[in-house]
Amino acid sequence: MHTFEPWTGAAAVARLWRTQSCGANRPWQLRWQPVCASTELGMSAWLQQQPLSANQPRALFADRQTHGRGQLGRIWQAPIGGVWISAAFPWSQANRSAGILGLAVAVALAERLERRGVPVSIKWPNDLMVGERKLAGLLPRLVHRGSSVRLARIGLGLNVCNRVPREGIALLELLRPGQCNPLNWTAEVLWALDRAIALVVRADWVCSQAKSRLWARQVRDPNTGDLWEVIGFGLDGSLELCQGSQTTTWTRWS
Numbered sequence: 159m160h161t162f163e164p165w166t167g168a169a170a171v172a173r174l175w176r177t178q179s180c181g182a183n184r185p186w187q188l189r190w191q192p193v194c195a196s197t198e199l200g201m202s203a204w205l206q207q208q209p210l211s212a213n214q215p216r217a218l219f220a221d222r223q224t225h226g227r228g229q230l231g232r233i234w235q236a237p238i239g240g241v242w243i244s245a246a247f248p249w250s251q252a253n254r255s256a257g258i259l260g261l262a263v264a265v266a267l268a269e270r271l272e273r274r275g276v277p278v279s280i281k282w283p284n285d286l287m288v289g290e291r292k293l294a295g296l297l298p299r300l301v302h303r304g305s306s307v308r309l310a311r312i313g314l315g316l317n318v319c320n321r322v323p324r325e326g327i328a329l330l331e332l333l334r335p336g337q338c339n340p341l342n343w344t345a346e347v348l349w350a351l352d353r354a355i356a357l358v359v360r361a362d363w364v365c366s367q368a369k370s371r372l373w374a375r376q377v378r379d380p381n382t383g384d385l386w387e388v389i390g391f392g393l394d395g396s397l398e399l400c401q402g403s404q405t406t407t408w409t410r411w412s
Contacts (some may be wrong), residue, residue, distance in 0.1 A: 257395020
């Protein structure tokens with residue numbers, strides 16, 4: 159694995175990654191910043207300065223973000239103590255959507271959390287929950303050049319031992335302090351991202367695993383207030399719903 163700034167957090171994460179990757183040899187490029195406005199903005203600048211190489215994913219993580227953004231441009235609080243990471247990787251799955259990538263990442267990260275005994279569930283389209291409180295959020299997207307997909311990107315935040323708003327929860331409330339090292343969890347997230355890249359070709363399996371971890375079996379239409387039953391997921395990561403004999407599909411990511 160190639161790392162940048164070898165005496166900073168990138169080197170520590172690389173060592174942990176090698177320990178946890180069970181021989182996987184995907185050549186991740188890593189960069190770390192102590193503080194940045196947004197890892198997504200930092201990744202965009204990195205990609206502009208140095209275009210992505212074939213078969214070489216990269217990840218940028220920061221100790222703290224000052225202007226992190228979540229779904230629909232909402233502010234994502236990202237103080238010291240959490241995992242704030244953006245990743246970009248080649249995307250050869252022309253028939254796969256950002257939605258299935260998001261589900262694959264959610265499932266893969268849920269697996270890592272469950273190994274530590276964290277009772278996590280998936281709130282479609284982009285949250286990992288513990289009970290009624292948000293533990294992690296993710297934002298997937300595909301970057302196009304003309305009609306072709308150029309690469310895939312995902313931004314992810316995981317609360318570890320950082321301050322959280324009332325509706326949030328951190329791992330420090332669920333695990334022993336010794337299990338809440340942000341660098342360790344950065345490596346765990348990297349492992350989950352690597353697994354998700356491999357999982358997108360198994361869309362049916364990803365959908366079944368996501369369904370088994372659903373946070374709620376009913377959702378309310380934000381525009382009409384109507385309540386819909388969740389049937390499951392489409393192979394593009396869309397949410398399939400019914401209301402009596404009526405069916406519909408919600409798709410959040412393009």
